[in-house]
Amino acid sequence: MHSLKYEAPSALGDAIALLAQASGTSRILAGGTDVIVQIETDLIEPELVVDIKKIPDLRGIAVENGAFRVGAAVTGMELMDHQAFCKAWPGVVDGVKLIGSMQIKGRATMGGNLCNASPAADSVPALIAAGAIVRIAGPNGAREVAVEHIPAGPGRTSLAKGEIIVSFAFPPRPPRTGDAYLRMTPRTEMDIAVVGVGVNIALDADGVCTAARVALGAVAPTALLVEEAGAALIGSRLDAPALDRLAQAAAAACRPIDDKRGTREYRVKVAGVLARRAALLALERARQNI
Amino acid sequence: MTRKYHVAATVNGDEYEYLCEPQQTLLDALRDELMLTGTKEGCATGDCGACTVMVDGAMICACLMLAVEADGKKIETIEGMAQGEDLHPLQRNFLELNGLQCGICTPGILIAAKVLLDRNPDPTETEVRYWLAGNLCRCTGYDKIIRSVLAAAREMRGA
16 A cells, blocks of 8 residues: 655645655646546556645636736636637637536646647647647746647656646737637547547638648647648638648548557548548638637 | 545535545545535546536536545535425426436436536526536436426526
C-alpha cells in the first residue's frame, strides 16, 4: 500500500516547488477525470498529488489586449457557459462539448485534456487550429509554446518536471474568422474520437481565405497540425477544388493505428471527409462573424 | 501510516465533518463516512453517472472527486431533493410514470435532470436525451425516464 500525499497550494510558486522537489511519482490534479481513475484503478501510484484549482491564475477567463486568456483549470462547463468565448471560438467549444458527459465537463479542463495526452483528445485539434499558445510556469521560469508542441506521444508531454500549464492564450479574433471541430465516433455520445478535425479560417472582405489552420486528432500518436491542409484553402473561396486539395492533404498526413473502433483505411478516408465538413462549417461561421 | 485529512463541508445545507484518506473519493466519503447512501456507485470510473452530485453548483461524478477536495464545499445529493415528505416533481413523475426499475441509476438521473430543468425549463426530447447521455440505465431502455423528465418539466412550467 503506497502512501499518497495531497496538497492544494493557493500560490503557483508553491505548486511548482512541490512538484519540482517530489522524489517519486507525482501528478497534477485539475478536473481529475483521468488522474483519479488512474489512481483508483492502481494504474499509477503517485506519492504526491498537487491540486492546482486553488491557484487563481489557473481559474479565470479574461480578455487581454483584445484576446482571450483561459486558465488551464477552467472547467468545460465554465467555458461552455461563457457567451463571449463561445461566440469568438465556437470550434474550440465544439471540441470541449465532446469531452465526456455533462458530469465530466463539470470537472474536466482543457489543461487536463491536453496534458493527459490522448491522441484522441477532442479539445486539442481545435486548440491547435485556433493557434492557441500555452503559458507554462516552472522551476526555471515561464515560457510560452504552441499547443501542438505539448503532446509528445500517447500519455506523454514535453513538459519538464515541475512545469505547470497556467493558461491558454488565444489570438485576437477579427471579423470574418471562424472555426469548427468535428469528430467521428461509432456512437452518438460518450465515445472516443476515431478521427477529429479542427479547422480555423480567416476571410478577406471578398470572401477569399487569407489564413487557415487545420489540425487532426486520433490519426497519429499526437494531434497534428497539417500545414499543407491549411495551405490548400488559402487564396480560395473554399470552392470544390480547394476542398478536394484539403481532403487529400488531410488524408495524406494520417499515420493511424488499426483498432476495434476504426481501421487504418477508414480513418484516412474519414479524415478527408471530416476536414471538408469542418472547413464548410468554419466558412459559414466566418461569414456570419461580421 | 497514511495521513488522514480533516474535511468540513456542507451537504444538503447541513454542516458535516469527516476524516478521509487521500485516495478516498467523495463517493466513498458520502456513503461510508456520512452514511448518505442515496448516491450510488455504478462503474466508479465516471462513465455511468450513478454517483451524480452537485458541488458548488457544478454537476459532477462523486467517484471522480477526491474526498479531501470537498473541504469548504457546498454539496447537494439526492437526500436533499425532497422537502420532507413532499417529493420533487421529478421524483413524483418518475414514480407515477415508472421511470425506474431497479433504482440504482435513479438518484443520479434525478440530480442531472433537475440541473437540466433549472437551466432549461422546456427542453425537447432530444435535449433531454443528450443531457442524460452520461447517465446509464440498464433496466428501462430510457423511454420511461425521458417521459418522466418531460412530464415533470411540463408540470413545473404549469403547462
